[in-house]
Amino acid sequence: MTNAAVADDLFFSRTGLDRDRVQSIVQDALHGTDDGEMFLEYRQSESLVFDDGRLKTASFDTAQGFGLRAVVGEATGYAHASVLDEDAMARAAKTVQAVRTGHGSVFADAPIGTNAKLYGDDNPLALVPFQDKVALLADIDAYARGRDDRVCQVSVSISGEWQVVEIVRPEQAPIGDIRPLVRLNVSVVVDQDGRREVGTHGTGGRVVYTRYLQPETWREAVDIALRQALVNLESVPPPAGEMTVVLGSGWPGILLHEAIGHGLEGDFNRKQTSAFAGLMGEQVAAPGVTVVDDGTIPDRRGSLTIDDEGTPTERTVLIEDGTLVGFMQDRMNARLMGQRSTGNGRRQSFAHRPMPRMTNTYMLAGDHDPAEILASVDRGLYAVAFGGGQVDITNGKFVFSCTEAYKIENGKVGAPVKGATLIGNGPDVLTKVSMVGNDPEFDPGIGTCGKEGQGVPVGVGQPTLRVDALTVGGTAV
Secondary structure (H helix, E strand, O other), X not given: OOHHHHHHXXXXXXOOOOHHHHHHHHHHXXXXXXXXXXXXXXXXXXXEEEEOOEEEEEEEXXXXXXXXXXXXXXXXXXXXXXXXOHHHHHHXXXXXXXXXXXXXXXXXXXXXXXXOOOOOOOOHHHHOOHHHHHHHHHHXXXXXXXXXXXXXXXXXXXXXXXXXXXXXXXXXXXXXXXXXXXEEEEEEEEEEOOEEEEEEEEEEEOOOHHHHHOHHHHHHHHHHHHHHHHHHHOOEOOEOEEXXXXXXXXXXXXXXXXXXXXXXXXXXXXXXXXXXXOOOOOEOXXXXXXXXXXXXXXXXXOOOOEOOOOOEOOEEXXXXXXXXXXXXXXXXXXXXOOOOOOOOEEOOOOOOOOEEOOOEEXXXXXXXXXXXXXXXXXXXXXXXXXXXXXXXXXXXXXXXXXXXXXXXXXXXXXXXXXXXEEEEEHHHHHHOEEEEEOOOEEOOOOEEEEEOOEEEEEEEEEOOEEEEEEEEEOOEO
């Protein structure tokens, strides 16, 4: 059964909604507006946490509802409800119609169709029995505790969701999508002579639980978390001051996402609040730096067959060889800027309006070997993994904390450090990239991006990078 057929069955056959009547409500509500849609959603989600040697929490939730949006110029009328019936939809229609007062326009063309299918239809929550999930968590816990006698605490969690969406627009057949999403997280605490350190690792994607039942998958997650914890046991205070920083491949791309990616979203540039506003076609990064947002990569956490406005996702080049060449666009901001949607209109749920958001944002490979990059640094910091951070979109200033980092001394990786922070300006950092590695990697599938109170799953990635003159906050000089 196709995605559209499954969505049709769920939203019309099972609920008793009349498809033609819903289409008529949407058409009447959006008459005289520039754009809009009804977003129907059904979502199942679960989370299991195994801590202190036992199953500590287990939750399951089902949510459904619709959101109706009318767009006139820069104004948006939005109404939503957690019930799927025609009366609620009719009330929502009256609410959003207020935005069209005194306005007459030609309704925007519908998104183009797609035959792409970037992930499976199967519901990950239904394929594996509950007891098998609990047994998996217990096996991971036992394996982690048996790896090293310094392990004193283990926390393991798995979570999954199955989201079915359907987008209804005037005079167009509804567009459906079915989106699985799972994640495995492992946290290990070690104790040595009264000193405790923690290591974490997670992995996930738009797949089902099957691969995480395989020992080679979950054992690798445990081994990475344990290695990080043991490395932190040997950590020393970080250096401080301006120095060369080498960013590792993969997850360190979160800095690229936060410090640079948000500034390349269409709404911030239309409103002239981005540090990149007005710089289209100009050199904004060092030669050799190419940044892409790509929602079409199969099974990746940030991928979508269609975005939450019904537009197929695509591979959008944002910065090419250092030159700013594109923004990520939803339908409204693209129309107002005289551009086209790039399939980046996303929303957290039916209760939220869509806006330009990233999917999988990453930097393409260069031609330097990672060992060559490290060898080129006399004194600096090698940042392998990041935790939280803060970014000011208007000027690009950021602060990020490192969860795994090392000194670089005389071209060699030295002692691990704890508590290092990276401080800088996103656009400025791009101009200071002097070497780009040939080892591009994606993150393991754990990213969630927040914007205006909405969280959506995303992916990040990059090769190893050398950044000259980045400020490191630490305690040693």
